Amino acid sequence: MRKMETNNKKEEIKKGPWKAEEDEVLINHVKRYGPRDWSSIRSKGLLHRTGKSCRLRWVNKLRPNLKNGCKFSADEERVVIELQSEFGNKWARIATYLPGRTDNDVKNFWSSRQKRLARILHNSSSDASTSSSHRCKGKHVKPIRQSCNPTQGFSLVEEEDITVSSSSSLMKVPYSSSDQVDDKGLRLPDLGIKLEHQPFTFGTDLVIAEFSDSHNDAANQQALIPFSPESRELLARLDDPFYYDILGPADSSEPLFALPQPFSEPSPAPRRCRHVSKDEEADVFLDDFPADMFDQVDPIRTP
DNA sequence: AACCCCTACAACCGCGAGAGG
DNA sequence: TCCTCTCGCGGTTGTAGGGGT
Known part of the structure; x- marks a missing residue:
């Protein structure tokens, strides 16, 4: 019973x-x-x-004020990347720096990004044995144009050790003597990898090449990586003497970007429920909110 | 057209923290 | 001091939709 x-x-x-x-x-x-x-x-x-x-x-x-259905902007991506390296997986904390974004949004965004990276790494390792194939798990990857133009990307010379941090899934690539210097005098690290396939993007502007084992082909030793100027500057500023962390500094002491201040939501709910007498129950909490707060609640959509 | 794969997103689950009784 | 309740957070899973083959 x-x-x-x-x-x-x-x-x-x-x-x-x-x-x-x-x-x-x-x-x-x-x-x-x-x-x-x-x-x-x-x-x-x-x-x-x-x-x-x-x-x-x-x-x-x-x-109210959620950016529902809005993709992360390049700025938001940068903020997430930087704050993740600073705070770790503190999504709620990171989300406070991104108005209109929730911890779930940030978490999902990061998760997608990590999956993408994992898949690329996996593919690249399996491609190493079948480098002639451009096929990427059911999808064909277009080969990209190659270039030696130092102003548009940095050249990639010898293959070096590439490690993946198991704790944070951060990919680290050592600097080498072949690091490039860009047109602004900023040092660009030699990733020790060579571009053969279409690059994938980290967010919208960070770009990394897939790896190839066909390094005997001299013609393949330099390739264009279409970093945006902004991203290239970002990369160049990651000036760790030993490791270059493609996804962001593992433990940087100073932020790479001028981070926004935490976004303060209107009157965050107290940790505990407040007991309310019947007399004050209605509207008393609404004092915590802007008068027009609920004007911005999206109209209910029928499924 | 059908199938497969990938991605983004919504929602659930488990756990820990904090406050009140 | 302990127990219980509630909330918040981070991890995980399920699924719809889009795109390629």
Whole structure:
């Protein structure tokens, strides 16, 4: 009997995608009580969702001023890359520097980026045994134009040791004597790799070549890597004497960029629920919010 | 047209921290 | 001081959509 009751309680909890009506209920709750008391939403029978689920939905999708559906800009990417190297996987903290972005956004962005890197590394290692193939797991990769133009990229000479940090998945490539100096006098590291295939991008502007074992071919020893000027400068500033970390400095003491200040959300919810008497319940929390805050809540979209 | 693969994103889960009883 | 409850965070999984073959 008791088992049946608990089963019934379990069945009451709804999971999966949110419906427009549920969003509406949640928004109304937040309008009335503020973004807190999540667990009361279920206890009041408003929604058959856990408090956790409600909070997540609000924070990640319904909160005003979110950049939903907006891809990360180059600036945002740079901020994420730099802050990740500084703070580690503290997504919530990193997200405070990016107005309109949630920790989930940042986490997903970073995760995609890491997967991309892992895949490229994997492909490159397997390609090493079949270097004649340009096929990239079901997709053909176009070979790129080669160039010796030092102003558009840096040349890649000898293959050197390339390591991947297991803890952070950061790829590190030692400097070598063949480091290049660009037209601004900035030192560009020799990645010790040679470009054969179409490069993939880190975010929108950082570009790295795939690796090749066909280094006997002198014609292949120099290749164009289309770094944007901005990215090249960024790369050049990573002036670690021993290692060059393509994805950002492993432990840099000074930031590479002028980082934005943490974005302060309107009245972050207190760590604990505030107990509210009936008299003050409605609207009292809304004092914490700008008057037009809810004007910017996206209209409920029907699925 | 069908299939496969990749990517981005939404949502869930587990755990730890902090506050109140 | 301990226990319980709630919240927040980070990791993971599931899935829809797009693009290539």
